[in-house]
Amino acid sequence: MKEITRLLYIMKRLRDPESGCPWDKEQTIDSIKAYTIEEAYEVVDAIERQSMEDLKDELGGDPVTVRLLDPPLHEFLPNINELTVRELNGSITEEERATLGTVRQLAESNPMLGTRGVRLAALRPGLYEMQVRAICSAIREVGARGGRARVEIMIPLVIDPAEVRLIKQRILDVVGSSGVAESGDEMPTIGAMIETPRAALLAARIAPEVDFISFGTNDLTQMTLGFSRDDVEAELVPMYRSLGLLEHNPFEVIDEQGVGQLVTGAARDGRNANPSLKIGVCGEHAGHPYSIGVLLAAGCESVSCSPYRVKIARLAVAQSLLRRGVVTPGTCTFPEVPRTQATIIGGNDGSATSSPQPATQLLDVDDIDVLRVLRLRGFATEAGFVESLGAFPHEILQRLVAEEQVRFIEARAMYALLPNGKARFETSSAEQRVASLGSAYADFLVLNDMLKQACTNWQMRDGEPNAHDDATYDESCIGALDALHARAMPVMTALANEVHRLERYGDRLGRALDALREGDTTRFTGVMCESYHDVWMELHEDLILLQGIDRTAEGSF
Secondary structure (H helix, E strand, C coil): CCCHHHHHHHHHHHHHCCCCCCCHHHHCCCCCCCCCCCHHHHHHHHHHHHHHHHHHHHHCCCCEEECCCCCCCCHHCCCHHHHHHHHCCCCHHHHHHHHHHHHHHHHCCCCHHHCCCCHHHHCCCCCHHHEEEEEEEEHHHHHCCCCCCCEEECCCCCCCCCHHHHHHHHHHHHHHCCCCCCCCCCCCEEEEEEEHHHHHHHHHHHHHHCEEEEEEHHHHHHHHHHHCHHHHHHHHHHHHHHHHCCCCCCCCCCCCHHHHHHHHHHHHHHHCCCCCCEEEEEEEHHHHHHHHHHHHHHHCCEEEHHHHHHHHHHHHHHHHHHHCCCCCCCCCCCCCCCCCCEEHHHHHHHCEECCCCCCCCCCCHHHHHHHHHHHHEEEHHHHHHHHHHHCHHHHHHHHHHHCCEEEEEEECCEEEEEEEHHHHHHHHHHHHCCCCCCHHHHHHHHHHHHHHHHHHHHHHHCCCCCCCCCHHHHHHHHHHHHHHHHHHHHHHHHHHHCCCHHHHHHHHHHHHHHHHHCCCCHHHHHCCCCCCHHHHHHHHHHHHHHCCHHHHHCCCC
16 A cells, blocks of 8 residues: 555656645655655656566567556546545545545546646656656667667657647657667657547648557547446446447447548548558457458558457458458468568658659669668668669668568568678678768768757747748748758768768758758658658768767767
């Protein structure tokens, strides 16, 4: 009970940093203390680090999705009615009395719609950052052991793209200062849980901000039907079914006409706005055979369910794909390195444009060039290789995959370095270093500081996330980037004179700026969409590797 009381008080501090001790300080129970907000963070930080410690053995294999803190506290609190009865009949202990006081202060009239998920993080800066620091620490440790952690960070319970931008920037700030990118580890991707009807309706605006979305159908069902699951399953749902008003329990079998339509519309709108968007679903419906069929038809690509339902879910997915003719028996093959038609974000209307067609021959491109692209990008699609090399190195990749230097990630049609490939590249890179790029690199660093400020101005305005609702302000930001680009071009030329392959960066930066001028706002600071920021950061990392610079010592993050 003491540990419960301790954690309850910590959660109260996180909810309300100005709150006082919930019991008479003269009667403070042994080992229970009045935590400051800083101490509360420290305790939760220790819990998060232990959680990631427990996950480290899993991080070197398949992708691991970490949902950031989303506590509907009523699910974890002691029963307030039982404690109240003990108080009234005089059998309550002092420790239980302290617990009851905290439970009463934490109680919300409708906790499932209360201060949880992204809302708590927005009110308490530092909460999610603490969790992300623990994630980054685990990623680096796995990388130091020769593994490659592939982590997906999911922001829960969003209702608006502004929330996503706010928390995403906090996540990126932590990741940027963690050393993950500099160490060569794979950068975590960022996604949002679509579990409110508003988020589903605004999917087209949320999708460009994230790498993936996951429908939380439990909460989405409650909010769409206006049913409190804790209350209606005992009496209302059975009565509605007996009256013929409900065919199924909507918390067991997805409501196809209501919730299903929200999922379908959100998946369609999200992918139109972000063609590379990954779409999944988690919750009870993700383990139900009929619901899985509905969700796959709606546009979901993956399901996440309780462990005991995994085998059923796999069978249901296979049956659904066969039934819909997506695959047919005897024709579904998995070549070692499939030639997929990748897509990149390019249309001004948010639609996808096909990636450039791969050249039939590669000139002056070898294994190390291919490994370099993966080292700089973290991972690359066919379109990414075309951007970086001018062509898709299919034959080289096929051999590197066979030699276990590169991994092909079929679900996302992308390639990533394996430890053998990383070691080979680092050895070659050390042998081919350029002693110094001289004044050209010094000029680049000056421009690098200017670009960081330009990106900050684009993302933030007057201390708040830029909502991009002021065309005049955004145009001034683009104008500043235009001026910076003009100053950068002579520097790009000077760098290319030293190392000829660097010439491609100038062309890529120019294409990003042209797309931005034409209205594609993702091409300023967007992630994994060949934005100006993406290309610049890749160039900076390339220059650092070329010269063997210690980026931490240089301080040029």
